[in-house]
Amino acid sequence: MDSMKVIILNGPMGVGKTTVGKYIAEATPGTAFIDGDWCLDLHPFIGNRETKTMAVDNILHMIGNYKKCSECKMIILVWLMDQAWVYDAIIEGIKKLKLEIKSVTLTCSKATLTDRWQNDKVCPWRTDNWLKISTDSLPYFAKLNNTLDTSNLSIKEVAEKIMAAD
Template sequence: MKHIYLIGGTMGVGKTTTCQMLKNKLNNSVFLDGDWCWDMNPFQVTEETKEMVMQNICFLLNNFIKCSAFNHIVFCWVMHEQAIVDDIISRLDTEDCKVHPIALVCSRDALTKRLMKDVAAGQRTEDKILRSLMRIPLYEKLNTTKVDVSSITVEQAADVIIQRFST
């Protein structure tokens, strides 16, 4: 039985670092960040690019599912709407898999502190803070398991996910 971890969360909540840690803690695992499929210049959000990105994500995830080398497939992306999560799952061959939709959530204060560190380090622009804060309530509405990362480390977040889902 393979495990597919679909990990969403607003910008700056720690999806990528948590998923990297999760990949390193789980044997026979692979990690895909949905943002890698949007890495274009100029950044263009059109119906055509949105569909292309979704096809690329699901193509890669299905190839990971088919590959006997992997028991754990870790995927992260913003996934702020249930329709996005449902669309991804509907395109995957999940016959011999357990799919674990997860949302990383945190308090407004914790998110602001994380994003301010990123801004100070030149990794994000300040305009992303308000956008990210505005998306926090969207994750409460999703049909996902919530993991509150407000006051835990990346390693602790990965351990929580492993304890809940990897057996």
């Protein structure tokens, strides 16, 4: 495989994927940051199989283009992948690009997620309805491989654990 690595951060809404991913990207020269939500930015939002398939294709095209860029040394992909077929399609696409993959699912306690949610004054998705959906998804994400409980960790500590783990 090529030496370029793709780090995938999965997990529920509000767990800190974007915050940690941006922290790693900013601290690591030559790192591209992809937020999967950019690749599915429809108004109004529609998250069905067709639109998610399109988003997967968009993400893989972006990763492929970054692979061609000599300035790019690593890619961070953050996206909520709560359906196995979406995650599997991303993994298979990255494998076809012959890139190294590190995948981590960020989790936290319900209390921590609620606290982070209520303190996020920037994201328009931080409504009570979406909080319930997100907290209800915690058991699904907790069952996935390579989970990292971020409940009592700082952004820097989460980033260090992701970068150190293999």
